[in-house]
Structures are given as structure tokens and as C-alpha cells.
Amino acid sequence: MKLSLGPLLYFWSFDDIQVFYQSMLEQPVDIIYLGETVCSKRRSLNFEQWMELARNLKQQAPDTEIVLSTLSLIEAESELKTLRRYCNNGEFSVEANDMAAVHLLSEQHVPFSTGPTINIYNTRTLSLLHGQGLRRWVMPVELSRNTLKEILQELKASDLADKLETEIFSYGHMPLALSARCFTARAHNLPKDQCDLKCLEYPDGLQVKSQEEQSLFTLNGIQTMSGQRNDLLDALPEMQSMGVDIVRLSPQAMQMPEVIQAYHNALKGKEGITAGYARDENCNGYWYGEPGMYQSM
């Protein structure tokens, strides 16, 4: 199985983004997804600069696969314009996060992948998209290992198992919902158009708790994420035996090298090494068919 670094979901500054990805080149990740997937007002890097970063990383680490990841909620014509630039970039493969991107990519007959916000819940959907160029899919975060088992069995039966890579969102706050509204701006009593780019102040999102102090959600602009971080470290052997191809780790401001190292060690079958990142508060319920916030064994 390969390790991937999913697209950065939070809003960081230009410098922080550069430093982060430069440091990631020292880490054992096989695939890096780049691009703004949440909010078109986040312009620390514009499209050209993401391309530049992509080329730069590729040059320094030729064995690392670089993929461009697209905006998840398309509302305006200007966003479609940027989306077309991503889809027509001609150099790097693209992860579609909205059906508009799937349309643009399939029309060009280029191979593409899909992120977790594309609703692929069954094998008929998967094989139809495969016919249109899909080569890799990230399973929607709310689906379980049982559903994945069934899908992978059906793929095998229809001879598609070797033609499609399956990627599982394994670590980080899960993207749960998208809205036209900006909840981070709302928390600051600001209208969306004058948000003062408040998301910059929350490199790992803004914590929402219940009135009983239970961690519930993480606000990330127009995106609502899980309150706890998904963590499927313990499920890696199972994923391996099921035929999962890629394990996705979602960039976090804190402890990312420790997370990657722990997953890398687990993939290499190194036992007896304690994971060097905080795990007590994490969740994994979706994988086991439970509410996503549960921590199951």
C-alpha cells in the first residue's frame, strides 16, 4: 500500500504552505495532492503558484506522484474558470471533487481520480465512472469496511479490480459537509464577503463543542469537519488484506511527521514502535460501520 498526503483542507499562509511541503519531501509519502479544495477566497497560492509548487516538488522528488485536487463546491462562473485551468493543466493528473470536474475531465478523455466528496456508494457507479476515465477513487468518509469489501468483491468479479485504485481517508479531521455559508466568519460575526480571511487564524480549524464540552465539529470556513480526527492506523493490516491501494493522511498543522512515520512503520510491518502522535481523542467509527465519532476497536 502507498501513503498519500491529501490536499491541504485548511487555510495557511503562502510561507507556511511552502515550508510544509518542502518538509514533506523528507517524509515517506508516495503521492501528494495539491490545490485549494474548500474556498475560492483562499488565495495564498493562485493556480499558477500551485502549478509552480507542483513542478518544484516533482523536480526535487521525481518518484513522488503529484496530483492537483479541485474545488469541492462550485457556485460561481469564476470558480468554473479556475476549475477549467486545473482540468486542462496538461502536466499533472487531477482529482475531481465535484461532478463539474468529472464532466470536464471525462470530456477530454484523460484519466482522473475522485476525492471523498464525489458520491460513489456502489459498484455500478464506480464502473460507469471507470469507463469515463476514473483510475482512482477515495471512498466517501461515511462508508464502512463492509461496504468496501462488497464493492471490491464486485469489482473483482467484473475484472475491474486491477484497473481501479482504492484510497481510504485514514487520518485527520474528516470533511463532513459543505455550505454556501461561512461558519468561521459567522463565529466572528462577520459576513462572508468581509470575512477578513479569519480562517488563517485556525491552522487546524475552529473547534466546536457541545454545551457539555464534548468535541463535536471543526469549522473550516464553508466546510464542516469532524470534531475528532479519524485515525485508521490500527486498521492498516485489514486494509492491506482487502486490497486497498492507498492510505490518505490529511495535512494537519501539528505532528504531521509523527503521523506519517507511524503509518509508514505500520505499513512496513514494524512492530512494537509506539506511535509518536496524540491518539487518545481520535475516532474511527465509520470504518467499523458505527457513528463516525465513535472510537471502536
Next chain:
Amino acid sequence: MIELVCPAGNFPALKEAVNNGANAVYIGFKDDTNARHFAGLNFNEKNLPKAIDYAHQRGTKVFVAINTYPQPSGWSRWKKAVDLAARLGVDALIVADIGVLDYAAQSWPELSRHLSVQGSATSYESLNYYQKNFGIKRAVLPRVLSVAQVAQLAEKSPVELEVFGFGSLCIMAEGRCHLSSYVTGESPNTCGACSPAKSVRWEQTSQGLESRLNNVLIDRYEDNENAGYPTLCKGRFSIGENTFHVLEEPTSLNTIAILPELDNIGIKAIKIEGRQRSPAYTQQVTRVWRQAIDQYYADPEHYIPQENWSAALNKVSEGSQTTLGAYSRPWQ
């Protein structure tokens, strides 16, 4: 003329919609194949033929929502739902899942397919995809778009557009919200339920009336406050020291004031939310909207929403307060 599409959770509601001027009613089956999979709601093989007859005899169309996302173990149920609706002669299927759309287009090419709001198409490029691959005739737009954005989209849309006119307000892009399964294990996409009733618990405590969803405290009400259903996105939560409606205050959508705009930009149909509501709700809302649409077309230049319409609609809305939602975007 703009078509009025009204909800029917059961036969009495369907009759109210038909008798009060709906051009079409939309319904679902008694299982997880539709996004209002609630106990005691919806139609089965036995009463659906009668309901279709009742509507068709009075010139009202019947749409069937098969708009959740099947997983492999449930696939046969969705297939059966499509086949049953087609055999019974409904006027259109409202579908979200790509696999189900494909099955319907292959198996019943003559039967109209509408892209459900759960399909979450927010741009014409997305609509192009569904039109080209599955020949959809119409799409229901998510409630996240502003009127200006809907207008832009309508200009280039390859298909008819239906928008929500009235009812509960979903603030997330429909079909792409997992808040409910994160807390309860069930979501609109997987089970046709958001913040499902079986996970709800009410409790009077010394701190006030508490609503819980799978044990998570959603809200706590003082004696003088109206308690609302604990839908996750409408809860009062805390950020730092502040406790407030972090995502959304409980309000309803009402677009009766912008009916002329919706018509001018070429919207083909207005959808009323609320298959889970009572026949009295369907009656009230259908009647008011019929009046509004008729009055508008009788004299488009001088259309003014009447005060008694708002009063009638406010009586049945959630939170007793209606807004234009994303269409006007006061929060923008």
C-alpha cells in the same frame, strides 16, 4: 407557467396537494430508497396505484423520489423501486445516485428522470454531465445558491430547473452532508434520514429541557423558549466561551416574494419541502402557493405578495420565521 410541485408523505396529504392545485406531487416508497425514510410515512405497492390514479384523474403528475445512495447490499431494493415506479406509470423519477440513474436510463428510457437535489449539482458543467450521460430532463437545485447564481446557471443549463420555494432550510449542500452519520450512524445519503427520530431523546432537567441526539447534547431550552427538533445543524453549541447557533438558527425558507424573479430567469418548477409534514401542512402551503402563482400570471406587472399568505405560511413554518435563505444571502 411555473409548475408547483408539492410533497405527499401519505395518501391524505396527496389528496390535499391534488385538490389544492399542485401541478405535481412527489412521493417516496416505505424504505431507505428515498430521503424521507421516516416511520409511518410513504407509499407501498398496495396504495401507490390508487394514489397515482387519484392524481392522474385530476390532471396532477406524480414524481417518485428514489434519491438516496445504494450500497452493494441494498442495490436490489433501489432497482426494485425504479422498476415498480416505472411499471405503475409515474411521470418522473427523482434520482441522485449515478448508478441508479444509469439503471433507470438503460431499463426505462422513456420514463423522465429528474436529478434530485441530493445529486448536488450546483453548476451547468455538472448538469451537462447528468444530461449527457443519463438524459435527465430536469434538475432540482441545492439550496446553497443565490438568485444571481441560479440566474447564471439557468442561462446555460441544458435541462429544466426546479428550485425550492418553501419549507425547512437545509444549509449544507444536499447530498454532501455527513453530519448526521457522524453522530448517529445514519445519514440522508445512506439511510434517507437526517438526525433520525430514533436517536432523539428529550429530558427535563434542572438546567432546562434538553434535546439529545445519540446522547450528544444538541440544545438546552429555558422555560420561555420554543423547543425545536434537534436537527444537528440547528443545535446550540460552544466555541470558546460563546454558546450559540454555530451553524444555523431554526428558520424556514419562503421565496414567495421573489416568484417574479424566479419566473423571469426561466425556472420551470417550484418545489415545496415537507413530505414528513402533516396533510394540513400540505393543504395550507399548496393553497397559498397556488394563489400566489395564479395571481402572478394574471397580472405579472403588479404582483404583490399578500399579507395573509405570509401569515398562513408562518403558521406552519419551522421556527415560525421564514427567510429567503441562500437566495438573498443576508450573511453574504
